[in-house]
Amino acid sequence: MESATDTALTFRDATDADVDALVALIQSAYRGESSRAGWTTEADILQGQRTDPEGVREVIKAPDSRLLAVERAGRVVACCQLEHRGAHAYFGMFAVSPALQGAGLGRTIIAEAERQARETWGVTEMHMTVISVREDLIAWYERRGYRRTGETTPFPYGDERFGIPQRDDLEFELLVKELV
Numbered sequence: 001m002e003s004a005t006d007t008a009l010t011f012r013d014a015t016d017a018d019v020d021a022l023v024a025l026i027q028s029a030y031r032g033e034s035s036r037a038g039w040t041t042e043a044d045i046l047q048g049q050r051t052d053p054e055g056v057r058e059v060i061k062a063p064d065s066r067l068l069a070v071e072r073a074g075r076v077v078a079c080c081q082l083e084h085r086g087a088h089a090y091f092g093m094f095a096v097s098p099a100l101q102g103a104g105l106g107r108t109i110i111a112e113a114e115r116q117a118r119e120t121w122g123v124t125e126m127h128m129t130v131i132s133v134r135e136d137l138i139a140w141y142e143r144r145g146y147r148r149t150g151e152t153t154p155f156p157y158g159d160e161r162f163g164i165p166q167r168d169d170l171e172f173e174l175l176v177k178e179l180v
Helices: 016-030 053-061 105-121 135-143
Strands: 009-013 065-072 075-085 088-096 125-131 147-154 171-178
Touching: 009 105, 016 053, 016 065, 016 075, 016 088, 053 065, 065 105, 075 105, 088 105, 105 125, 125 135, 135 147, 135 171
Parallel strands: 088 125
Antiparallel strands: 009 065, 065 075, 075 088, 125 171, 147 171
16 A cells, blocks of 8 residues: 555645536545445445535635645545634545545645644634544544544534435534644
């Protein structure tokens, strides 16, 4: 397995020209059979779409928001959203190509996202929400220094823009990391 450092990564702000590639990347990392190649799949708890072109465009255009496109050898292989929210930044829309998961790429990307949020906005914390039943994913974030807060928000049942739930106990939990 190649490591994340074998080929240089380029981080840049996504543009409208990236929308279709980003929707495909996000979908492949979380939904459907292609997502099962990686470990971030939500295919057993959610079906349908993870995002759509309008949702990606909204993140690109939102004030105080950046959607980082991560390229390797000229191809978008990952992305993440950073949004400035006062004293903290919000980290979301994180996706790594399933074929490249497990090689350290996610760890490299989240560290760079944290660095950029700290340097660009001077924030002291990074916040994110994760579906609370995703214990393996939450454990991965905990190994990166995030802590569970126990604060939850309801899953948007009935809004198929976020997928079609396959169980009735979904909610989002807030994870927080001090950026020092």
